[in-house]
Amino acid sequence: MPDALSEFGLIAKYFVPLATHPGALALTDDAAVLEETAGRELIVTADALTAGVHFLPDDPPNLIASKALRVNLSDLAAKGAEPVGYLLALALPQSVDDAWLAEFARGLAEDQKAFGVSLLGGDTTATPGPLTIAITALGRAPRGAMIRRSGAKPGDHVFVSGTIGDAGAGLAILQGKTGGDTDAAFLIGRYRQPTPRVSLGPKLRGIANASLDVSDGLIADLGHIAETSGVRIVVEAEAIPRSAALVRFDPDIVCAATAGDDYEIAFTASSPVTADLPVTCIGRVEPGQGVVLLDREGREIPVIRPGFTHF
Amino acid sequence: MPDALSEFGLIAKYFVPLATHPGALALTDDAAVLEETAGRELIVTADALTAGVHFLPDDPPNLIASKALRVNLSDLAAKGAEPVGYLLALALPQSVDDAWLAEFARGLAEDQKAFGVSLLGGDTTATPGPLTIAITALGRAPRGAMIRRSGAKPGDHVFVSGTIGDAGAGLAILQGKTGGDTDAAFLIGRYRQPTPRVSLGPKLRGIANASLDVSDGLIADLGHIAETSGVRIVVEAEAIPRSAALVRFDPDIVCAATAGDDYEIAFTASSPVTADLPVTCIGRVEPGQGVVLLDREGREIPVIRPGFTHF
The missing domain is CATH 3.30.1330.10 (PurM-like, N-terminal domain)
Known part of the structure; x- marks a missing residue:
């Protein structure tokens, strides 16, 4: 002091x-x-x-x-x-x-x-x-407008704001991982100073049925929605929005979808279109439980560790 | 973990x-x-x-x-x-x-x-x-009922709930100070588990002009009221309520009034009487600044260190 x-x-x-x-x-x-x-x-x-x-x-x-x-x-x-x-x-x-x-x-x-x-x-x-x-x-x-984790319904579409995986790559660079050095500053910046979607959030009232921010990892956090809502969430791996910098640095989609620290908003909505909102549709909600990640051919991609845990 | x-x-x-x-x-x-x-x-x-x-x-x-x-x-x-x-x-x-x-x-x-x-x-x-x-x-x-630190007025009377100094003595015992061992459990209990005056607080609405809880030490905390309200607070040392256990353990009034961790409520009120509230009148508010502690003869008792500071 x-x-x-x-x-x-x-x-x-x-x-x-x-x-x-x-x-x-x-x-x-x-x-x-x-x-x-x-x-x-x-x-x-x-x-x-x-x-x-x-x-x-x-x-x-x-x-x-x-x-x-x-x-x-x-x-x-x-x-x-x-x-x-x-x-x-x-x-x-x-x-x-x-x-x-x-x-x-x-x-x-x-x-x-x-x-x-x-x-x-x-x-x-x-x-x-x-x-x-x-x-x-x-x-x-x-009153009543807070978007909970628990409102996802079969038939919903799944959306995410911004790009996923940048912060995880930024942390990997800070921890010594090399490659794609021209993109390092961007990726590290995404780790050190995330962009909370403060103006997007209120626009999701009345649109999103369930929502949370991606902090533990996209798959892990969608798992929270799936569990709380009692549904299954299917994610198309190729649809997950990634920055050009991330794809150059590390094209591993599972890594991006499980790294965490993104602080983007993931939500489900009944409508497949979201007007002018800066979000990307990445999947759908079905009856069942859990989260599955599908490749281009519709085969399940194994996810060993869906996200960060503190302990 | x-x-x-x-x-x-x-x-x-x-x-x-x-x-x-x-x-x-x-x-x-x-x-x-x-x-x-x-x-x-x-x-x-x-x-x-x-x-x-x-x-x-x-x-x-x-x-x-x-x-x-x-x-x-x-x-x-x-x-x-x-x-x-x-x-x-x-x-x-x-x-x-x-x-x-x-x-x-x-x-x-x-x-x-x-x-x-x-x-x-x-x-x-x-x-x-x-x-x-x-x-x-x-x-x-x-609405508007929160009792602030800033409302004390010259002419107000100063009150405190419970007894002052017990927790400080309890901490001193935990730190190795001896004497009055029969009272140790009570004093240590007052340090480890203070009693927040949860039912008293709301009763002070409309009665107290200024209020805070005593955490740093009675004199230091009354100093916060004096500074924020732009007044002087005069405390009669002998009026400060002390437990029998504390008086047996350590009769030093300055020590009691500066030790902190009491979590009693200190407040000022226009009326000298407070009906059935479990509080003790310990002084008065005057024009001026600062806090003075007076002995039985009205002489100022020097207070070197009015309370606990974190740094």
């Missing part, structure tokens, strides 16, 4: 400027306050990141901050919610200094502007262990 | 039973949902605890869980809110096993019943560092 700064000095210098929502009370109180409105629902989610587990300790601090916030905004978006703000519990090791905190706060400030959210509160403590960032994000939707 | 349990197995076994609120969706989704109501406000607070900083790693796991939840419920109570639920971000070291988790969950379950709250969501990850528990708690109050 920066010796020159007390806990309160640190909060005043770096975090009060981020508390732009009036309900945050400029972080001068023990809690934030949000007025409730009839006909609306509050949607709340929490995700924590630990150095050495979810990011590398020497990653740029602005990108660490950005990723911690974005993985939470991604959850809200996948639920059809508009984000409001977040609470930040930060456990800081001794190695964190003033310059690190300034960059960390800058990363949050930029994302707050980009996504229209405010810091609402939190807690800052010292830790003898690795840096840990726990964020709780709050969003809103009209 | 228990080898036999995956992340999902762990959640199903220990945490799904705690998700009693329908909006928690049995933890099968990425977010919880709470219906909003006109004329009401949502009050949200976050506090994190780290092993070796906020509790001892070999403290009983049910009491670690209980303390992590209760310090958050204490914040809500001091704001006049009725608690609804909480999100739990848990970073678990390798040393945590099945038996530990079972006890941890039991501690939460007992407190959920005692205080009428539900687990709403969260995140469970592995960490190479110490156990870290980050909780975000949500509560509700009628």
Whole structure:
């Protein structure tokens, strides 16, 4: 911790400027306050990141901050919610200094502007262990509009936003895997700073029957929809959208579909067309259970490990 | 981590039973949902605890869980809110096993019943560092009813619930300080498992002009009210309520008033009487700034270190 700064000095210098929502009370109180409105629902989610587990300790601090916030905004978006703000519990090791905190706060400030959210509160403590960032994000939707995991129906089509597998390749490069070096910066960027689909999410209300964000791996996460909805999901491997950079770096489709950290939205919808939404149809929902990945000839591609697990 | 349990197995076994609120969706989704109501406000607070900083790693796991939840419920109570639920971000070291988790969950379950709250969501990850528990708690109050730190007015009387200093003495005993051994269990209990004033808090709406919970130390926390409200607070040392056990263990009033971890509610109110509320008047609010502690003869008692700071 920066010796020159007390806990309160640190909060005043770096975090009060981020508390732009009036309900945050400029972080001068023990809690934030949000007025409730009839006909609306509050949607709340929490995700924590630990150095050495979810990011590398020497990653740029602005990108660490950005990723911690974005993985939470991604959850809200996948639920059809508009984000409001977040609470930040930060456990800081001794190695964190003033310059690190300034960059960390800058990363949050930029994302707050980009996504229209405010810091609402939190807690800052010292830790003898690795840096840990726990964020709780709050969003809103009209009453009953939250898109759950459990609504997929046989006959639905399966869609995904953006491209899948980039972040997994980016992590592989950071861990020493070589090849396709011209694409490395793009792929690493997709790992370090995912793009939460904040504007897409609310547009899926009334269209998506089930939705989530892809964090563990496309196959694993579709498996969550399949299990919660009591259906079987069939994915056409060739339909999975992949960036040109990824295909050059590693054309293995199973790797892309199981790597995780994509933070794209996967959803099912009754209609096979989704107007102008930036999404790709990758499969269909059937009666049954589980997720199967099919090749061009309709044969099942074995998937040994459908996604990331923490333990 | 228990080898036999995956992340999902762990959640199903220990945490799904705690998700009693329908909006928690049995933890099968990425977010919880709470219906909003006109004329009401949502009050949200976050506090994190780290092993070796906020509790001892070999403290009983049910009491670690209980303390992590209760310090958050204490914040809500001091704001006049009725608690609804909480999100739990848990970073678990390798040393945590099945038996530990079972006890941890039991501690939460007992407190959920005692205080009428539900687990709403969260995140469970592995960490190479110490156990870290980050909780975000949500509560509700009628619109405009949240009691802030900033409303204290000259002429107000200052009150505190319960007794002050017990937890500090309990921690001192755990750290090796001896004396008054017959009272050790009581004092240690007050440190390990504070009593959030959940039923008192909402009764203070319309009575308290400013309020907070005493966590850093009575003098330090009254200093937060004084600073935020732009007033001076005068405390009569002899009026500070202390348990018989504390007085036997250590009669030093300054120590009691600065030790922290009390999780009692300190508030100011215009009226000198508070009907049947279990609180004690300990001072008054004046124009000016800061907090002063007066002895029986009205002389100022020097306070070198008004409370705990994290850094």
